[in-house]
Amino acid sequence: MLHCAVGCGLTSLFRTPGIAAVAAMSTGTFVQLEPLNYRGGVRVEPVDSCGTEKAFEPATGRVIATLRCSGEREVSLAVKNAKAAFKVWSKKSGMERCEVLLEAARMIKEQKNAIATIETINNGKSIFEARLDVDTSWQCLEYYAGLAASMAGEHVQLPGGSFGYTRREPLGVCVGIGAWNYPFQIACWKSAPALACGNAMIFKPSPFTPVSALLLAEIYTKAGMPPGLFNVVQGGAATGQFLCQHPDVAKVSFTGSVPTGMKIMEMSAKGIKPVTLELGGKSPLIIFSDCDLKNAVKGALLANFLSQGQVCCNGTRVFVQKEIIDKFTEEVVKQTEKIKIGDPLLEDTRMGPLINSPHLERVSGFIKLAKEQGATVLYGGDVYVPTDPKLKFGYYMTPCILTNCRDDMTCVKEEIFGPVMSILSFETEAEVLARANDTSFGLAAGVFTSDIQRAHRVAAELQVGTCYINNYNVSPVELPFGGYKKSGFGRENGRVTIEYYTQLKTVYVEMGDVESPFES
Ligand SMILES: NC(=O)C1=CN([C@@H]2O[C@H](COP(=O)(O)OP(=O)(O)OC[C@H]3O[C@@H](n4cnc5c(N)ncnc54)[C@H](O)[C@@H]3O)[C@@H](O)[C@H]2O)C=CC1
Numbered sequence: 361m362l363h364c365a366v367g368c369g370l371t372s373l374f375r376t377p378g379i380a381a382v383a384a385m386s387t388g389t390f391v392q393l394e395p396l397n398y399r400g401g402v403r404v405e406p407v408d409s410c411g412t413e414k415a416f417e418p419a420t421g422r423v424i425a426t427l428r429c430s431g432e433r434e435v436s437l438a439v440k441n442a443k444a445a446f447k448v449w450s451k452k453s454g455m456e457r458c459e460v461l462l463e464a465a466r467m468i469k470e471q472k473n474a475i476a477t478i479e480t481i482n483n484g485k486s487i488f489e490a491r492l493d494v495d496t497s498w499q500c501l502e503y504y505a506g507l508a509a510s511m512a513g514e515h516v517q518l519p520g521g522s523f524g525y526t527r528r529e530p531l532g533v534c535v536g537i538g539a540w541n542y543p544f545q546i547a548c549w550k551s552a553p554a555l556a557c558g559n560a561m562i563f564k565p566s567p568f569t570p571v572s573a574l575l576l577a578e579i580y581t582k583a584g585m586p587p588g589l590f591n592v593v594q595g596g597a598a599t600g601q602f603l604c605q606h607p608d609v610a611k612v613s614f615t616g617s618v619p620t621g622m623k624i625m626e627m628s629a630k631g632i633k634p635v636t637l638e639l640g641g642k643s644p645l646i647i648f649s650d651c652d653l654k655n656a657v658k659g660a661l662l663a664n665f666l667s668q669g670q671v672c673c674n675g676t677r678v679f680v681q682k683e684i685i686d687k688f689t690e691e692v693v694k695q696t697e698k699i700k701i702g703d704p705l706l707e708d709t710r711m712g713p714l715i716n717s718p719h720l721e722r723v724s725g726f727i728k729l730a731k732e733q734g735a736t737v738l739y740g741g742d743v744y745v746p747t748d749p750k751l752k753f754g755y756y757m758t759p760c761i762l763t764n765c766r767d768d769m770t771c772v773k774e775e776i777f778g779p780v781m782s783i784l785s786f787e788t789e790a791e792v793l794a795r796a797n798d799t800s801f802g803l804a805a806g807v808f809t810s811d812i813q814r815a816h817r818v819a820a821e822l823q824v825g826t827c828y829i830n831n832y833n834v835s836p837v838e839l840p841f842g843g844y845k846k847s848g849f850g851r852e853n854g855r856v857t858i859e860y861y862t863q864l865k866t867v868y869v870e871m872g873d874v875e876s877p878f879e880s
């Protein structure tokens with residue numbers, strides 16, 4: 361059971377969405393006691409394990425769950441269950457899959473507050489943001505529900521009345537491996553297209569954020585998916601490897617760091633399995649002097665401080681044209697000072713804690729190194745201890761703005777994955793484009809300008825998977841999202857993702873006699 365120490369069983373709240381009661385849950389009370397694996401349509405303890413991991417509430421530093429990392433036998437059982445469910449599900453029509461996904465989307469919408477509350481407790485992002493994440497999650501299910509119903513092959517007329525047609529067929533058992541920064545959203549962005557296409561999925565969340573994927577699994581079952589169609593196995597690298605190496609796994613979709621992405625690709629190569637890799641970034645945000653300054657400042661904050669800066673596509677290299685850099689910097693600092701840091705479950709909090717203590721230390725280390733390399737900390741970058749005593753052991757820091765940055769500094773070259781914005785000055789379009797592209801990453805970029813021709817010219821030149829013009833970090837599910845260069849390949853969201861979860865079969869139909877050179 362999901363329990364909170366004050367005596368309310370969250371499971372029952374979740375099942376009968378007592379939105380008001382869940383909203384009343386406070387930081388420092390939640391404990392997860394129910395099994396965290398999901399197999400065959402129910403929560404289960406793994407049959408074998410390779411170690412344990414602790415999951416924290418970042419706001420307080422409390423342990424909220426201890427999970428057993430699934431061993432090889434548990435992974436095999438999950439695959440076996442998924443294979444059985446695949447047999448049933450892959451035979452359903454698109455409209456039948458559509459109906460189930462729409463019902464699941466409806467349930468997520470109905471239980472938005474409960475899901476967002478759990479996400480905030482386990483991840484640390486503000487409840488305000490967690491609710492937005494839940495919105496992009498049910499939207500993703502609705503979007504792929506629609507596409508499931510309209511998926512179709514091609515018919516091609518050939519000479520002599522013969523013809524051919526194509527069938528878009530599912531791949532089989534797909535594996536989703538997630539990062540900890542958008543736990544529920546990542547589970548939905550992977551499972552919705554996979555299941556819409558007729559596949560089964562085994563999802564492995566990050567061991568830091570094991571909880572919310574289970575809520576999705578329960579919703580899928582209640583919405584009418586066959587037991588075993590969506591399973592959750594918990595664990596870290598070893599469990600991930602068992603999944604990737606399993607011969608009956610047809611595809612791996614991974615969200616995480618570049619080094620792990622390389623390992624996933626190596627393992628997949630050995631089994632000739634297709635992979636989708638959503639990896640890290642160090643994205644440029646280019647602000648021209650003719651921009652609408654107010655919007656550009658808002659864009660820069662969105663590009664750096666959502667989810668405490670722990671966002672893969674963040675625009676952390678903020679290039680500002682020389683003429684407006686002073687005004688821009690002054691305004692950015694003014695707005696950053698106003699960001700309310702603290703208990704992430706409070707309605708007016710806009711920045712919660714970082715994911716854990718080692719990560720806070722890592723981010724602080726980047727800021728220290730930036731200073732040593734000559735950058736100026738114009739604002740923030742300090743460990744922050746909120747006045748509320750229950751938050752004293754949480755992992756908070758103040759958002760940081762660095763100026764006097766150079767392109768060769770570590771803070772400008774490497775992904776920090778924390779609330780650290782580096783401001784750089786530029787003079788010409790050609791110069792900034794060369795500098796923006798001078799990186800091995802290519803996830804996203806942004807450009808703020810009032811010159812429509814320049815906006816599109818710059819977007820065309822940037823070597824990135826997503827380019828935002830006059831906004832940043834908006835992610836409508838209708839648009840594909842993914843990387844260039846070492847930020848990965850394959851896409852999530854949008855129509856194109858159907859191609860990453862299906863294979864195309866060609867069927868040739870002869871309407872005449874067989875013509876053969878071997879005929880006697
Ligand atoms: N492009 C995108 O959409 C996104 C990319 N990211 C990137 O993810 C990183 C942060 O996430 P982390 O969880 O720290 O990344 P990570 O690479 O350490 O772990 C990601 C997942 O892979 C699993 N894993 C680790 N080693 C494995 C192995 N050898 N085999 C199979 N699975 C393994 C982990 O348990 C976790 O579930 C950042 O670099 C960030 O930029 C994060 C979110 C979105």
Ligand SMILES: C[N+](C)(C)CCCC(=O)O
Nearest residue numbers: 542671672673833834835
């Ligand atoms: C939703 N958005 C665009 C802010 C981030 C999505 C990618 C990620 O998981 O970091």
